[in-house]
Amino acid sequence: MRIAMIGTGYVGLVSGVCFSDFGHEVVCVDKNPDKIAMLNRGEVPIYEPGLDELMVRNVEAGRLSFTGDLAEAVAGADAVFIAVGTPTRRGDGHADLTYVFAAAEEIAKALTGYAVIVTKSTVPVGTNRKVEEVVRAANSAAEFDVASNPEFLREGAAIDDFMRPDRVVVGCESARARDVMGDIYRPLYLREFPVVYTDLESAEMIKYAANAFLATKITFINEIAALCERVGADIKAVSKGMGLDGRIGNKFLHAGPGYGGSCFPKDTRALARIGQDHAMPQHIVETVIDVNEAVKRRMVEKLLDLCGGSFNGKTIGVLGVTFKPNTDDMREAPALTIVPALVGGGAKVRVTDPQGRREGEHLLPGVTWCADAYEACDKADLVVLLTEWNEFRALDLKRLVEGMTKPHFADLRNVYERGDVLGAGFATYDAIGR
Template sequence: MKIAMIGTGYVGLVSGVCFSDFGHEVVCVDKDPRKIEMLKAGRVPIYEPGLDVLMAKNVAAGRLSFTGDLDAAVDGADAVFIAVGTPTRRGDGHADLSYVMAAAEEIAKALTGYAVIVTKSTVPVGTNAQVRAAIEKAAPGKPFDVASNPEFLREGAAIDDFMRPDRVVVGVTSDRAKKLMGEVYRPLFLRDFPVLYTDLETAELIKYAANAFLATKITFINEIARLCEKVGADVKQVARGIGLDG
């Protein structure tokens, strides 16, 4: 299976390398020629333990490559992942989706056959519907599906998180897209890691809800730690005590 990964930032590069280690043919795309040259030379532009070794292994096996040519990467691809940045806009705090929408339009023009366009970037609810509309407008009549596949990677443990995930969330709207995404994640399914299929909006909201829940847990235990300092309790044992509640 051929996968095009648009964007070689933290999420895109880790995902692309790991997908290639699954046995897929992966082409990672970036507009920055310096970054592409660095990757072609075997140098990793981010810090992630073990990523350089895994990258070199799959480049040597012929499963992983890097290019600035989006058209060539998308040509014949079964799945095209959008993993570009969604920075917070100044002033209003909203996610800047301009890079996502620009990537969607470029992908639309480059499609040579059916493919699933997968949003990997963290995006607000409703973004994938906008992506679908943009592709339909840019390439009317071309066959494609849109999927939402949010990431749950921790910096410093991203490879392990990808290879041994708590869950994989996939939002789809057709059986064809579900089947293709099942093939993308087949190695994880065969090892009984949970793959949760939902609609697009549910997948998008799972990511935001998970982020909010984690932030709530961190804020809560920080407050409990302050209370422990006041009363002489051990916050580690308190955390373990409440965490044992199944």
């Protein structure tokens, strides 16, 4: 199959590379000439484990290429995937579909024969119907079908998620489109990974509902963690006891400083707005959004207590600023709430992150970037573990203590055990829900 992938952001690049590894001929398109030049040099503009090697292998095999010419990529394609950004629109919480509709119009003008136009971007219910209208208006003679194929990729584990998915969701309404999508995903079907075919609206809703539910689990356990601190319970034991119930499961029940990233914040806000627009308020989702922001603010209050009520004049080492490990993504990361509060309160903040510096340097002004945890905590009054990178899971705690002025430890990811931290010489250890 010949595939055109419009957009080389996180979703578009990972999907394009993985489709080419299935054996399809894939052309990835982006309007940014610098990004295309970088990709053609074999350089990946995002951090995703294993993506660079997989990309180079498929380029060398002749199955994968990159261009800024959309018309060239679309001509003769069996399927054209739209994988452009749908950020939250300022002021009203809606998903901004400007890039989606602009791509649809360009695709319409470039079609040379039948193709399935597939929306890979996360879009509100009804968007694919509008994409069809945009294409018809731009090219009334176009021969095409529209399909919805939402992505379920976890940053840091995206390749495995694509190659070994829990499910593939395809919304389409013609046998011809279903056949094309079936051929594209045939390698997964042959390995018995479930492919769910449904209508367009249901496919669109599945993505939002799934992300909102996972965000709800995270927010629920964070609220329970706050209660555990008050009553003397241990959130790790509570999470384990809950997670062993097969109806609940143990995933997304790890207490922390709130969810972030490119999907959960954006998608929960969009779903809440969809509910409001259709006079069916999504009260649970709206509460999840509010509580998640409150969780981040509560982390600031926790750190303020550890600093004796004032950040002024304190030196604080922060370990990790990306919203999760194994990614360079800082979108909506708890660090974007917590670190500015430290800096604004007068603290000298020293930061380290294996992949976060490129984004963090302009998002977190006023901090000092360090090579590793030991440098970040040199002469510090407090160390804050904010992202659970593997590099921070087995620190030499005694060495950390020796370099600090006042050894206080705030473990906002519950990585360590209290006895181990205090035994290494820390004066205090504070975690989440324990």
